[in-house]
Amino acid sequence: MEKKAYSCGNAGETLEWIGAIIDFIKPYSFFWDSHxxxxxxxxxxxxxxxxxxxxxxxxxxxxxxxxxxxxVQDRWPSSLKKFITTSTALSFPREQADFNKIFPNTQTILLNNVITQGMSQKKRHEIEALAAVIGSVAKDVDTNTVIDLGAGQGYLSQVLSFEYHLSVIAIDASDHHGRITHARAQRIKKHYDARMHKSSLGGREVMTPKTVTCSVLSPDMLNTLLNFKDIDECCLPSKPLLLTGLHACGDLSVTMLRTFLANEEVKAIVSVGCCYNLLSEESGMDNDALCGFPVSKGVKSSGLHLGRSSRDLACQSADRWRxxxxxxxxxxxxxxxxxxxxxxxxxxxxxxxxxxxxxxxxxxxxxxxxxxxxxxxxxxxxxxxxxxxxxxxxxxxxxxxxxxxxxxxxxxxxxxxxxxxxxxxxxxxxxxxxxxxxxxxxxxxxxxxxxxxxxxxxxxTLGPVLETLILLDRLLFLQEQGDSVEVKMLPIFNPSVSPRNVALIAKKV
Structure with a gap:
């Protein structure tokens, strides 16, 4: 099959890619099913x-x-060279995309030293890129409101609030993270208040993200939260909503996708997944409808079961090894x-x-x-x-x-x-x-x-192929909804800096 440059244009093309991967990896289960x-x-x-x-x-x-x-080397056995080159051909391209071309209205803001205090270089790189994409998508769907799931210490939420002037609710399961997010935001706000006072926008209010401590275990729980009018003693900001998560672990990334489809107020999603080893996997139990892999009808119908070892392998990084x-x-x-x-x-x-x-x-x-x-x-x-x-x-x-x-x-x-x-x-x-x-x-x-x-x-060598399969399963899940959803998959970070660099970006049409 001919692999597309980045994402596939429709469910048929994605399913073809998935089928090629499954056919390729099956004879090598002794690699991906072991540790x-x-x-x-x-x-x-x-x-x-x-x-x-x-x-x-x-x-x-x-x-x-x-x-x-x-x-590969020319002198190596042909079967070995074919194994390596086929793995590479079936893997999703990881070179950072020029999303300024893909999103013409993207404005990438270089972050100052005040708002990046405590961030590693990796985190700063990720947030600069992701915030720019979120800002662009928010304009496309005409929303000013972002829900940041798995917000951690609030780095992304604060950049979206202070630099992109979006209204943000930061949700994390850790109460400790919530307190840190709130305290950090208050410190940073003083800097932006002073900067605003010196500018011609002296009367403009500087927004800070609202923090909510909640373990989001299912789309229903998140829907209940989104429809609750009194969050953290502050009314939920104006709708529609954009849902995002930077390296939301395990099933949380999939829960976000289901919530995007189930809640009519959520008009867009920008998700970068992580920790595939923590995904729940279909096992014939009653709760398989909410498992983390597979989620698409196409992959479910294949009967493929990966297992913990292969999902752990999908988390590895060829770019870092190189x-x-x-x-x-x-x-x-x-x-x-x-x-x-x-x-x-x-x-x-x-x-x-x-x-x-x-x-x-x-x-x-x-x-x-x-x-x-x-x-x-x-x-x-x-x-x-x-x-x-x-x-x-x-x-x-x-x-x-x-x-x-x-x-x-x-x-x-x-x-x-x-x-x-x-x-x-x-x-x-x-x-x-x-x-x-x-x-x-x-x-x-x-x-x-x-x-x-x-x-x-x-x-x-099979790690990038397995990650591609997991990502394409999510892409296909959204494409299976028909013309009501516009979706693309893009590598938005430098893979050597941030190996989990693929963003799933979807909008309701």
């Missing part, structure tokens, strides 16, 4: 084409981390190898933990951050010392032993694996560490550790 933590316990490499692994196990690290972005420095990439693969070996520890010594799907968090990344911000000699400072002593700063993934440093390299990694495991056991409240043969388990794991990088890269 790298089970690499050793389930011997996951055995499901992969031996020729692929034999080719990639000797390739430089730089090549491996570019595979999810479509990188921009990783070599050291960070090596850290990444080392952590995957240690985590897979730690799963062997759990299966042998603490099998009861496997029934609850143990999560040990991002302990390696947390330790790295602490090491970078202080002089502590922790896990990653040890890693760096090992690299300096054994020449591990260059070469492939989990570099193979050489004649001068093989045993030292093994001993160093064995020690690091033991420290990693002890951290994981502490997180799981498993304090009985005596008698665990960490060295023996690492000795078993090490011969297969060099396959972690190739396996991870191949599996990660």
């Amino acid at each position: 790298v933590v089970h690499f050793l316990t389930h011997r996951l490499w055995e499901a992969v084409d031996n020729e692929w692994l034999d080719t990639l196990r000797n390739e430089p690290l730089d090549y491996l981390i570019q595979i999810p972005s479509g990188f 921009s990783m420095e070599k050291d960070a990439s090596l850290h990444n693969f080392e952590l995957h190898a240690f985590r897979a070996a730690f799963q062997v520890v759990l299966s042998r010594y603490f099998p009861e933990t496997l029934t609850i799907i143990p999560t040990i968090g991002r302990q390696g990344k947390a330790l790295r951050r602490r090491q970078q911000s202080s002089s502590m000699h922790g896990y990653f400072s040890t890693v760096n010392c090992c690299r300096a002593e054994t020449g591990l700063t260059t070469g492939g993934v989990l570099c193979k032993s050489n004649s001068t440093g093989g045993k030292a390299e093994h001993d160093d990694r064995c020690l690091l694996f033991e420290k990693f495991s002890q951290c994981g056991m502490h997180r799981l409240n498993l304090n009985q560490m005596h008698g665990i043969d960490f060295a023996g388990i690492w000795k078993e794991a090490e011969p297969f550790a060099e396959l972690i990088g190739p396996y991870w890269s191949l599996r990660a």
